[in-house]
Amino acid sequence: MTRIPAAPLALGLAGxxxxxxxxxxLFVPALGQWTAQTLSPRFVGPYVQLAYGTVILSFMxxxxxxxxxxxxxxxxxxxxxxxxxxxxxxxxxxxxxxxxAATWLALGFVGILGLDFMxxxxxxxxxxxxxxxxxxxxxxxxxxxxxxxx
Numbered sequence: 001m002t003r004i005p006a007a008p009l010a011l012g013l014a015g016x017x018x019x020x021x022x023x024x025x026l027f028v029p030a031l032g033q034w035t036a037q038t039l040s041p042r043f044v045g046p047y048v049q050l051a052y053g054t055v056i057l058s059f060m061x062x063x064x065x066x067x068x069x070x071x072x073x074x075x076x077x078x079x080x081x082x083x084x085x086x087x088x089x090x091x092x093x094x095x096x097x098x099x100x101a102a103t104w105l106a107l108g109f110v111g112i113l114g115l116d117f118m119x120x121x122x123x124x125x126x127x128x129x130x131x132x133x134x135x136x137x138x139x140x141x142x143x144x145x146x147x148x149x150x
Contacts, residue, residue: 003128057112060112067083079119079124105144112137
């Protein structure tokens with residue numbers, strides 16, 4: 001695996017902050033109370049994780065769409081079709097309470113790895129892409145575990 005460039009790595013790690021913050025507010029009740037009173041209750045626990053995670057699943061559809069633009073013919077057509085799956089996943093499966101939503105969100109992020117792998121094997125994603133995506137996905141799923149099994 002190739003070294004991840006500094007900018008995508010830094011931005012990817014920064015994108016983990018809402019997931020990490022949500023988990024921290026679950027494990028440190030005083031932090032959760034402070035956040036709810038100072039910022040907003042929507043920035044506490046699963047609320048911030050699920051709202052932000054839904055946005056990121058949709059963002060990933062755009063990223064994958066961009067990869068599909070590098071292809072032609074049937075490969076491009078299948079790439080475009082598959083690239084909309086993360087956004088549709090978020091649309092259809094988010095909701096039903098925090099445990100259900102966190103479970104579907106985690107499964108959605110794991111599922112995107114399959115698409116990432118496919119785009120990389122087709123030469124459409126950067127050679128460092130899977131390294132970044134695996135790292136980010138592991139952290140996202142681990143931060144959702146307390147909501148799923150809490």
